[in-house]
Amino acid sequence: MSPAMVSFPPTREVRPALAEWIRQQRWFASSAETPVLTRIGMWSLVDHRHQVSLETHLILDESAAEPVLYQVPLSFRGSSLLGGDRALIEHVEHDGSHVWVYDAPHDPAFTRALLSLMLDDETEPGDAFDDTEVEGHHALTNSDVRVTDSHVLRGEQSNTSIVFDLVHPNGKPAPPVICKVFRTLSDGPNPDVVVQSALSDAGSRLVPRSIGFVTGAWNDPRVSDTTSPTGIGGRAAGHLAFAQEFIPEVEDAWRVALRCAETGESFQPLATALGEATAQVHSELARLFPVQPAGQAEIGTILASMRSRAAQAVAEYPALESERDAIERVFAAAAEAEWPTFQRIHGDYHLGQVLGVPGRGWVLLDFEGEPLRPLAERSEPDAPLRDVAGMLRSFDYVAGTLAAAQGADAVRAWAHEAREAFIDGYSSRSGIDLRAQRVLLDAFELDKALYEVSYEVRNRPDWVSIPANAIAHLAHRPR
Ligand SMILES: Nc1ncnc2c1ncn2[C@@H]1O[C@H](COP(=O)(O)OP(=O)(O)O)[C@@H](O)[C@H]1O
Ligand SMILES: O=P(O)(O)O[C@H]1O[C@H](CO)[C@@H](O[C@H]2O[C@H](CO)[C@@H](O)[C@H](O)[C@H]2O)[C@H](O)[C@H]1O
Numbered sequence: 001m002s003p004a005m006v007s008f009p010p011t012r013e014v015r016p017a018l019a020e021w022i023r024q025q026r027w028f029a030s031s032a033e034t035p036v037l038t039r040i041g042m043w044s045l046v047d048h049r050h051q052v053s054l055e056t057h058l059i060l061d062e063s064a065a066e067p068v069l070y071q072v073p074l075s076f077r078g079s080s081l082l083g084g085d086r087a088l089i090e091h092v093e094h095d096g097s098h099v100w101v102y103d104a105p106h107d108p109a110f111t112r113a114l115l116s117l118m119l120d121d122e123t124e125p126g127d128a129f130d131d132t133e134v135e136g137h138h139a140l141t142n143s144d145v146r147v148t149d150s151h152v153l154r155g156e157q158s159n160t161s162i163v164f165d166l167v168h169p170n171g172k173p174a175p176p177v178i179c180k181v182f183r184t185l186s187d188g189p190n191p192d193v194v195v196q197s198a199l200s201d202a203g204s205r206l207v208p209r210s211i212g213f214v215t216g217a218w219n220d221p222r223v224s225d226t227t228s229p230t231g232i233g234g235r236a237a238g239h240l241a242f243a244q245e246f247i248p249e250v251e252d253a254w255r256v257a258l259r260c261a262e263t264g265e266s267f268q269p270l271a272t273a274l275g276e277a278t279a280q281v282h283s284e285l286a287r288l289f290p291v292q293p294a295g296q297a298e299i300g301t302i303l304a305s306m307r308s309r310a311a312q313a314v315a316e317y318p319a320l321e322s323e324r325d326a327i328e329r330v331f332a333a334a335a336e337a338e339w340p341t342f343q344r345i346h347g348d349y350h351l352g353q354v355l356g357v358p359g360r361g362w363v364l365l366d367f368e369g370e371p372l373r374p375l376a377e378r379s380e381p382d383a384p385l386r387d388v389a390g391m392l393r394s395f396d397y398v399a400g401t402l403a404a405a406q407g408a409d410a411v412r413a414w415a416h417e418a419r420e421a422f423i424d425g426y427s428s429r430s431g432i433d434l435r436a437q438r439v440l441l442d443a444f445e446l447d448k449a450l451y452e453v454s455y456e457v458r459n460r461p462d463w464v465s466i467p468a469n470a471i472a473h474l475a476h477r478p479r
Contacts, residue, residue: 005050005051005052005053005076005078006053006076006077006078006094006097006098006099007053007055007076007099008076008094008099010039010042010129010130011039012038012039012040013038013039014037014038014039014057014059015090017089017090017092017101018072018074018089018090018101019035019037021089021090021103022035022037022059022061022070022072023035025183026157026158027070027157027158027159027160027183027184028061028070029064029068029184029371029458030061030063030064030068031458032063032064034063035061035063036061036062036063037059037060037061037062038059038060038062039057039058039059039060039130040058040059040060040069040130040218040219040220040221041057041058041130041131041132041218041219041220042055042056042057042058042127042129042130042132043055043056043058043124043126043132043133043134043216043240044056044124044127045110045113045114045117045124046113046124047109047110047113048112048113048116049109051077051078051109052075052076052077052107052109052110053075053076054073054074054075054076054104054107054109054110054113055073055074055075055076056071056072056073056074056104056240057071057072057073057074058070058071058072058132058185058218059072060221060222067221067222068184069184069185069186069220069222070183070184070185071181071182071183071184071185071240073103073104073105073110073114073181074089074101074102074103074104075101075102075104075107075109075110076099076100076101076102077099077100077101077102077107078097078098078099078100079098079100080100081100081102081106081107084100084102084106084107086106087102087103087105087106087107088100088101088102089101089102089103105152105160105162105181106151106152108147108149108150111147111150111162111164111179112147112150114162114179114181114214114241115147115164115177115179115243116136117134117136117214118136118137118138118179118211118212118213118214118241118243119136119138119143119145119211119212120136120138120143121135121136121137121138122135122136123135123136126217130218130219131218131219132216132217132218132219133216133217133218134214134215134216134240135214135215135216136212136213136214137212137213137214137215138211138212139197139200139201139209139210139211139212139213143211143212144168144169145166145167145168145169145174146166146167146168146169147164147165147166148165148166148167149164149165150162150163150164150165151163153178158183158184158368158371159180159181159182159183159368160180160181160183161178161179161180161181162178162179162180162181163176163177163178163246164176164177164178164179164246175245175246176245176246176248177211177243177244177245177246178208178243178244178245178246179211179241179242179243179244180192180241180242180243180244181240181241182239182240182241182242184371185216185218185236185238185240186236186238186374186375186376187220187222187223187236187237187238187375188237188238188375188376188379189238189239189379190238190239190242190368190375191344191347191367191368191369191375191378191379192239192242192366192367192368192369193210193213193239193242194367194379195285195289195344195346195367196208196210196242196244196365196367197210197213198285198288198289199281199284199285199288200244202284202288204281204284205360205363206277206280206281206284206361206362206363206364207281207363207364207365207367208244208245208246208247208363208365209244209245210242210243210244210245211243211244211245212242212243213239213241213242213243214239214240214241214242215237215238215239215240216237216238216239216240217235217236217237218235218236218237219233219234219235219236220233220234220235220236221233222236223235223236238375247355247357247363250355250356250357250358251355251356252351252352252353252354252355252356253270253274253351253352253353253354253355253356253362254350254351254352254394254398256270256351256356257270257351257394257395257398257418258398258401258402260414261398261399261402261406261411261414262402262405262406266417267414267417267418267421268417268418268421269421270356271395271417271418271419271421271422271425272421272422272424272425273361273362273425274354274362274391274422274425275421275422275423275424275425275426275427275428275429276425276426276428276429277354277361277362277364278346278349278364278387278388278391278422278425278426279425279426279427279429279430279432280429281346281364282343282345282384282387282430283429283430285343285344285345286341286343286344288344289343289344289381290343290381291341291342291343291381292341292342292343292381293341293342294339294340294341294342294383298342298381299335299339302382302383303331303334303335305377305447306331306334306443306446306447306450307328307331309447309450309451309454310324310327310328310331310447310450312450312454313450313451313453313454313471316453316454316457316458317453317454317457317464317468319468320453320468320471323471323472323475326475326476327446327450327471327475329475330442330443330446330474330475331443331446333439333442333443333479334439334440334442334443336439337437337439337440339383339440340383340384340385340432340437342380342381342382342383343381343382343384344381344382345382345383345384345386345387346364346366346367346369346387346390347367347368347369347370347373347378347382347386347387348366348368348369348370348371348390349364349386349387349388349390349391349394350390350391350393350394350397351391351394351395351397351398352394353365353366370451372451372454372455383440383444385434385437385440385441385444386444386447386448388422388423388426388434388441388444389441389444389445389447389448390448391422392419392422392423392441392445393445393448393449393452393467393470395415395418395419395422396415396466396470397466398411398414398415398418399411399412399414399415400463400465400466400469400470401466423435438479439479442474442477442479445470445474446471446474446475449467449468449470449471449474450467450471452466452467452470453467453468453471
């Protein structure tokens, strides 16, 4: 280690300043006043200028019933990072030297090393302390580029995304790249990487091109270990980061839809095209991944999950108690319906997950699935109606957001028009008559609205009335 390299000794404890910082982050899921944090793993990157220690800590929070593992990239510097004040987590004197600790996605030493790990297919073996291994992989793209700048994307996100400006070796600008660092880790492949990369590698223009990804393996107390006497503390493996083509200066469909609803511009043709793009992606996914008939066991699993989400939503938002029976009637009707074939889907589909790209059309993002759903469940074949329902809920969110300013009737009419156009577009491209699947679609819409109640209670309590009003409507809709 050169004299300029600083860090702290590897311990299980999480320093108080870091714990407090973690508690304040958007991606930190627990609402507990005091997180219960333990460091269970750590992987390093090499700063080629040998000045910065780059450590990504794997930190388990046990403050909620289900422990959550967070990925926390940190950079340790012996002098302050120019322009890095807002990313500073801690500045202390340690063993006679000063240490500045930063949220590493804001530190160019980290971002460059992270991209190199992927583009150069590097491997970092696990160390003796906690044996976390990490490996970079590049996708089917030309990787001969150099980073000129990077910045963290701002906004309400579950993960942390870094945008890279790049040049070719001859100095000419190369297309920019966005790398998402997953903030929560679970054992198993992340559908965001697997599904989007499969579509991209098959040549689809309906998703951004995949550039590369990072995989890792770590010891995880949440994973069972059949060889250990206690049965806990097995080995976990999964995706840690995902890099893809960055499509700059475009709006997502949420912004486009909001603007149309506010100004009275028609969203109808765009909603039709969105329905068509959705059907196209579903058809490509059915070709690329296994499909399975909806058997009684699979249907039972989905209905059980819907009922458990309803119970969760009522527990978190007791005003829903009076709707319990009506909600159950919708699920009971779905149990009797005919279910279409299961396949891989988007999983958390809404207007914010789609970019409007001039000359290319709608481009779908973020195939990670719902962040509140266990990872293993998100990789199972599922009903494409779940995505259709997600998008229909999103039109209702546009209406709900604007109701106070525009009047409830006007925005309801806007959402109805968008909904019909989306269904028409989807049905015409897929050949599936969605209107004939009304009973099932109602159940998936209701299920999504119940998920949204939990999501809003935890993240945006001021918005909870949007899904709560929808539940009251969907549960009593004549059918
Ligand atoms: N390939 C991309 N090109 C342009 N913008 C992107 C791209 N990927 C993500 N974004 C932007 O980043 C936001 C968050 O990305 P997303 O994949 O939804 O992350 P998260 O999992 O953190 O929610 C998107 O809403 C979009 O605005
Ligand atoms: O984009 P994420 O994967 O983080 O998804 C989560 O956050 C979304 C909000 O940002 C949330 O979406 C809900 O709010 C949207 C408006 O902000 C609306 O368009 C969606 O229809 C609604 O579900 C999503 O549910 C959550 O998983």
